[in-house]
Amino acid sequence: MQFDRIVTYFMPAHLRGNTSHPQYAEFRVVVSTCLIGLPLMLLFPIPLYLMNKPVLGYLVNNVLVIITLFCSKLLGNYRVPLSITALITYFIIYGWIKDTGLIYSSNVTLLHMYLLCAIWADKRYGGWAIISNLAVFGFIYYQTLHTGTNMQMHQSLGSASYAFAMNALITTFFGGFLAYLQFDQERDRLKIKKLQDQKIDQLDEAVKKRTDQLNTMRESIATDFHDETGNMLSAITRQASVLRSQLKDDLKARPLVESIIKNSDQLYASSKDFLWHLNHDSDDPQELFDYLTAYGQRFYNQFDVAFSATAEECGPVQFGPSAALNVIYIFKEAMVNVVKHSGAIEVFFEMRCHPGHISFSLQDNGQWKETNTDQPHYGLSNMERRCRKNDFVYRLTKQTSGTRIDISVPAYDKHEEKDQHH
Template structure:
């Protein structure tokens, strides 16, 4: 019991430590986001990298995806586009692993913004569209509007102003529905810019005024000054220079209060132009000088910042190079060892490849020889079969010529004796019997010769022969034959054995009907399917006693013949209701013994 309690305490404490560890990392992530929002991008980058190291240890993949996305945004703001893209792709990797579709959509949008900064508008639109579709699936209206606004910016840069207006208008509708005043102000500003390019100055003024009202409401002093200056510039384009002068002076005053250097410079330019158009040249020159002075100071300041940044990068690179030089000797040694290992491995691979190739050639030679032997065997068997076929045909012809002529002569002589022995009944009856026997032998001989001919071993020839025989055989009796054969008989080959046995079985069926059934109608039906050939022979006679008649020689002979070729026979009969005999031959047997 004590051991279990101790174990539970250890597990609980481990969970507590893990929770604290994760919680601290999440706090660092929030702190990094706060630094980013304040514009402290370098500090935010360091903070995000610390978070990544922690989340990797704790396998927090969803938080890793979010942190990589934030790191990409911070790097993008510092001009490190390639590194930013790398982190965005890592963000996508971890977000997809955790099915964080919202994180994926946000990252797609940020990648689009990165490509838009590089003027790669095709890729930018691809990622904006991907983000928009995913946001739509998630019903995230705010993210949808962000994508539409960004697509509007791309269209604006491509001078596709009508499409830009459409996108801005859609984004504005969503922001208004969400009550996001800061983004509403931003879209008004974007709309005003496009209308200014289209020289639709009334709409531009209207939208700048809407943006200005919201900026004042939000207390965003920078945007207040910027909107006042932009509005002043549009009034100048409408030749209302007095109004332009008032707004640019107001923008200048507000910009100086927050040290917004860019707005100060632009407002000096606007004031100078307004004074010039109002023919107040002294003031125009004064503000033009102030514009040039502030502009030069701003450029010099930017250059100083750029030089300082380059110096830091140089010092950093110098330290990195020193570390590389220290590691270089060790790496060279490692490379030499790896090179030696590679040579040994390469040699082993070459030997292995040679052995495999040799074995492959031996195998190919063996199987080729075996296949040739098999082909020769097949050729020899085919020659033997063809020789046997020719010999059978020759024998059949000899039988037909010799035995056939003899039987025909016996039949003829029997007929003469029958006609000349009216006064001798016993001899007359015997001659009639001899005549009938000779006739049957002639018919059987014809059937045998027909079956031996390989040209007749097809379904079409077999069925044609069956129909001809049944018609000829039953016309001598008071039985009407009804044939139901397919219209198009296939030329599918079957074995000689199947050809002969199936024909003999049908003959046996018809013979039994004539001898025993007392039928007046016979229905001969043939069905040909993909796998089966089926014969149905039905009569309207007195029927069979299935228990007794199935043991007779006729049915037993039929079943024996069908068994040889893989066929089956079924008999359905009732007294005074006729008999149905169904013969089924599987066509997949047709090539056996060929």
């Protein structure tokens, strides 16, 4: 709503949208009350101006309220300007009351209006307006007697003491009633907040227990998978190797056996990535970087390719649940492509930190080879597909001195995520 946007505009910068802040409700009540009061106060000057009555005081009051709004927005403090506004408002109202019959004046009702606004705007200090109103009424009553105004009034209006007593009772009644309502609402708000905090604590405990259960399940799955599937793949590879030696002269069967061995090795390598993802802190960028660095060193050592890596310290950030496994598949494909297509003798792997994401890059000093358009090039298309599916940013830079692949992965601050949850 438009009004909510205006209220938010005049809130201090550190409170905008921060509903969990202890001062949020306090400032919002003050700002919204000032914004509602501004146009309503303009209802008085119009008819008074038409009746040739003074209106300057109302306009001064509105200017003071506007100053209070901007002090709240720019300085994060409303109490000083609001207190000054209150004192000046008393002075203005007393001037009207003094010139129109003192305790008998119809302008006395403005003091009751002021009281209601004071208590509503500032629940902690608005209650003092009851005492100050009573003090002002006492002063007006004294002035009424001292100037002899009571002797000039018609007897039908009653005595000055009667007018004073009724106004004092009205102020006490409305002030006490509103102050209690404010106190009761604040007490209910605190009860609700306490219940919310208890629920959040219960949910945190439940999430912690479930996370521990999931971690235990992950470790169990990883162990079972390694023991059963790993042993089976190793057995298949050994048996296929024996079969290859026995069928070394069979030109038709040998390629099939070679394919079995190759597929078994690839499946075993993929299962190791999956097991690492299950059994390690894979959402940690540094853990992922170390894993890929270790793989790159082992892989390129087979081909006499120099491999180096560097990483920035990224602080307490984490990836999404499936991000790490996809990054592993992408860069393993990229590392293989360097050996297959570039003829590079040096490869550099890097991790850099940026607000909201972590970038990984693989740079080689080989030569880019344009793909054969007659044949599908699955490696690059697989990388792009994985990036699109996981909201990664994919960049491929082709240079005469080498090729660079950059992947930007969304990352989340662990502390901020915890604060938002609370």
